[in-house]
Amino acid sequence: MKIVFIGAGSMAEAMIKGIKNAKAFRQDDLWVTNKNDKERLLLLTETYEINSSYDTRNLLKDADVIILAVKPKDASDALQTIQPYMNGQLLISVLAGLSIGFIERIIGQAPIARAMPNTSAMIGQSATGLAFNDHIFDLQRSLATSIFSAIGSVTHVEESHLDLVTGLSGSGPAYIYYIVEAMEKAAAELGEDAMPFIIQTLKGAAHMLETSDRTPEELRKAITSEGGTTEAGIAQLEYHHVKDAFAECIKEATDHSERLRRQFEQAHNI
Known part of the structure; x- marks a missing residue:
């Protein structure tokens, strides 16, 4: 098995670390390259003990999977660089706003998947959405699923x-970290180190959501006693329209992903 990462940024690193920690594939299976940042490439190869190369022919020789993880502005050039060496390998893009149709216009008919993981892949806790085109084989579909199952x-x-x-899970960890920032700030003003409490509270709530047969609303109401502290806190969230703000946050991130795709395609006359 040979899995090649085109791009060595934060998402590529999160996936590499998650895959290696899961031991789903051998570290010798993993290869990585980037445009020209040799220092960054050396850091990844030494940290995770994987392979790297700037020789595209050698890099893609006998590759089973190619994972496109470059910056969107570099996607077109990266696809044109690898196109001559494409020979039925599964290509997986993890770029927001880059459609399968756009990829097909550059590399032609090929088995292509689009994935949207998040950086929690680094600890095997990503939530990944995965879509395929019509040229993919069942074995490749299973292989793509196994790669992302190894990281969440x-x-x-x-x-x-x-x-x-x-908009929901790709950017989702940042929303949670934003909430934690607010909780930590409030506690700091009270003179307390809140992080251990916050982390365990989040873990406990997540586990309840995962294991309980009750809805989030039912779980919330179960700890919101009339006249109690939780009710007082929730009242402030309602007063400041926090639930509406989060709904708008996810909607705006979703809409922006679509805008990025349209802008990208317009910029390339598609």
Whole structure:
């Protein structure tokens, strides 16, 4: 098995670390390259003990999977660089706003998947949406699923739903970290080190959501006693329209993913 990462940024690193920690594939199976940042490439190869090369022919020789993880502005050049060496390998893009149709216009008919993981892949806790084109074989579909299953949960979706996946779970960890920032700030003003409490509270709530047969609303109401502290806190969230703000946050991130795709395609006359 040979899995090649085109791009060595934060998402590529998160996936490499998650895959290696899961021991689903051998570290010799993993290869990585980038455009020209040799220092960054050396850091990844030494940290995770994987392979790297700037020789595209050698890099893609006998590759089973190519994972496109470059910056969107570099996607077109990267695809044109690898196109001459494409020979039925599975190509997986993890770029927001880059459609399967755009990829096909550059590399032609090929088995292509689009995935939207998040950086929690680094600890095997990503939530990944995965979509395929019509040229993929069952074995390649299973292989793509196994790669992302090694770094978290996988849900097969229609490509048209990936903008929402991007806005919801692709960006989702940042929303949670934002909440934690607010909780930590409030506690700091009270003179307490809140992080141990916050982390365990989040872990406990997540586990309840995962294991309980009750809805989030039912779980919330179960700890919101009339006249109690939770009710007082929730009242402030309602007063400041926090629930509406989060709904708008996800909607805007989803819409922006779609805008990025349209802008990218317009810029390349598609």
